[in-house]
Amino acid sequence: MAGPGHNSDLSKTTADQLRLFVERLERLEEEIKGINDDKKDTYSELKGQGFDPKIVKRVLAIRRKRKGEHEEEQMILETYLAALGML
16 A cells, blocks of 8 residues: 555546646636736836825725724724823
């Protein structure tokens, strides 16, 4: 019996399925790399237009939150800052 890392116990069908999954994941990794390159280019463009990328990232994070979640977090943040004498 083969030990871990050997495929001699895999049937041809199982090996084919595994190969298809691996190839699919490789394609997805390539797509992710392309998307990340596009994001990098977009952030460079917006910075070139005078926008602050860090602030835009915060805006995107706020837009992803459910309605009211940001306001609640902002109130808690202000409470903490006030307690520390930072407001």
